[in-house]
Amino acid sequence: MGAAGQSVAAINGAAVDRAHAAIRQNPTAIRASAADAFTARSVSVDADGTEHVRMDRTYRGLRVIGGDMVVHSRGGVMKSASLTLAKPINVGVTPGLSADDAIVAAGVQFGTQFNAVPTTSLVVFAGRNNPKLAYDVVYAGMTKEGTPQRLHYFVDALNGEILATDSAVKTGTLPGDRYGTGTPPSPPVLTPATGTGNSLFAGTQPLGTAWNASRRLFELKDLTRGSTHIKDLGNGYRLEAGTLVVDADNKWGNGAMSDRVSTGVDAAYGFAKTWDYYKSNFGREGIRGDGAGAWGGIHYFINYVNAFWSDECFCMAFGDGDGTSIRPLVTIDIIGHEVSHGVTASTAGLIYSGESGGLNEATSDIFGAMIEYYANNAKQPPNYVIGEQIFVNQAWNKNIRTMFKPYLDKISPDCYPNDANPAGGGNRTPAAWAGLDVHYNSGVANHFFYLLAEGAVVPAGYEAGTPANLGPSDLVCNGNTGLAGIGRDAAQQIWYRALTTYFTSTTNYAAARVATLQAAEDLFGAGSPQVTAVADAWNAVSVL
Structure with a gap:
């Protein structure tokens, strides 16, 4: 390690030490119990010296799924912490069913297409309001169409309920390159x-x-x-x-x-x-x-x-x-x-199910679209439509997703369902929303990002008189047809900072609103037009 590497390591080590000190001094803010321990995963430091240390949590030696957090501090003084854990963990660590029983419970959902022996480990699952002792059961296999899978099932260790799932592959797969027996060849020049x-x-x-x-x-x-x-x-x-x-x-x-x-x-x-x-x-x-x-x-x-x-x-x-x-x-x-x-x-490690999974998918759509704009290739004209060029028949609405109007696929809700808007702009009650696949509930965040960047402006080819026949009122859920965008550059900076600095593994839509507002304030200042625009765009998709 050269001098530069030593310097970076020293800075990160000092930042981690300060984060641990902040945890000890602020146990209530980070929902700490006496049985918790914390390990730093990454460190980032802003230009003004503010340190953001991403931490993983264990409880009595068990991994806490959903217990991760980011400690934000400056000059050794804690400013805040980003986390979704609602209260300190207080659960027993003696399971009521065996690991084999947990494997069977998960196997009922996975089916018979597995190609490796399932594995289990005890964890604390804190992805909901009440942390529970659970088994992390991992199945590896393939779907019928050939996609590899490596699925984590979090199984309640007392009653066998499937609490949640996560996927290592936006599906799962086998390791990469390996040499066989014998001496590996010398590296090529x-x-x-x-x-x-x-x-x-x-x-x-x-x-x-x-x-x-x-x-x-x-x-x-x-x-x-x-x-x-x-x-x-x-x-x-x-x-x-x-x-x-x-x-x-x-x-x-x-x-x-x-x-x-x-x-x-x-x-x-x-x-x-x-x-x-x-x-x-x-x-x-x-x-x-x-x-x-x-x-x-x-x-x-x-x-x-x-x-x-x-x-x-x-x-x-x-x-x-x-x-x-x-x-x-x-x-x-x-x-x-x-x-x-x-x-x-x-970075955030968003769990690939529920609302955190939808935010995971939306993040990929958002950056996929922004990368297309960055490339600005006339052969691949940039837009907010995902995957349209793979279709041989380039007919209207042949695509994977449309970010500005997700419900054009007749599945993805435009807006978050709530008491004022229970349909969610896509005939989805709150109960039906809870069961949506992450590729569909991602539409709300995609829609938010489009409105933040572009405003309530209908893209060319979808305006009145086209098959979509959209007007500004079709792009918002609250009637705010005058909503103005802040541009792609500012919008992508806000989403990236929220993802890397404030999102955690179980961030949901409500927390994403808070995170993006904080990110906008960090980047552009409290009370700035950009902060107001973030609030207005979330309001327009009913995340209030």
Whole structure:
């Protein structure tokens, strides 16, 4: 470790010590019990010296799911803490049912498509108002369409109730590269190069590549962006079996599916633009902020109509579509969406169910759209519609989601259901809302972000006289048709700061409102137009 590394380590260590001192001095604010212990996960320091230390909590040695928090302090004085735990934990740690019983309870939901022995560990589940002793039961397998799964079931350790689920993959998967037995080969000698790629969606693009002097080949590996690289999975489903994409002349793809590398060009381009977006806008070096690149696997499975991010292998896999109506899922907004799941996993760690899961999905949609705007590629015109280019038939409303009017899919509510607006702008009662998949309840946060950035302005192609026939009143739930936006730059800064500084694993919509208001105040000042705009945009989607 050089001098700079020592300096950073010393600063972080001192910040962690100050955070622990703040916890001891303010036990009520962080809902601490005598049996709690805290471990620092990350540290960030603002320009004015304010320190934000993200902490994980244990209770009597057990992990507390939903007990994480961020301690905010300056000059050794605690300013506040971001957490969702409502009161100190006071639960017994002796289970009323066995680990095998918990596995059976979770297995009823998972089914028979598992391919590894389930594992269990005792935890305290604090994702609701009343913390409970629970088993964390992990099942690994595949869905019927071929998506890998690694699902966590939190099973009440007294009565077997499934309290919640979480997914390591926005589905789950096997680890990445491994050598077999014997001595691993020596690392190859690599030097940065620039290739030319012909993509399916993004046109002809320069690519960061590597010259492998040992093999006398170019690799689709970007040494300038953390060695981000692309593998061909050979239409299989085992990610560790993928083969690094290589080429002899540093010219990649032909812009069509007749060359298997063409989708790899889109993947490499999307990874590069995502890396550059986070670095340019937020100073973030890579997905985890540690300068390390991820990898992407093209040609996953056969006729696979999906793409996914896996926290466990730190990788993304791309399906080729069904070969008839859906094209390969390598458009830049989809790549930005999936890779942003990794950013969320390494910061707030939003649990992938309920409202926290919806905020997780919305975060990926938000940054996926903003990455598309950042790239500003005429071949992929930026907009607030997700995934429209993968559809062979480019008819109106052929897309995955529309952020400005989520209910165009006839499922995703435009607005949060409440007593004044029980339908939620999408025929959803509060009870029905509770059971919505995270890809649908995410619509409320998507809608909020659009209104914050753009205001109650109908996008071109959806205005009166088009099939959508939308007017400003269709974009708001409270009649505020004069709602003005603050622009994409300010809106994305607010959401990123809220995510990385104030969101925790169980943040819900009410807490997201508080977090984004605080983020806007941090960035633009108390009473600023931006703070007012955040409040107005949440009001317009009924998060009050």
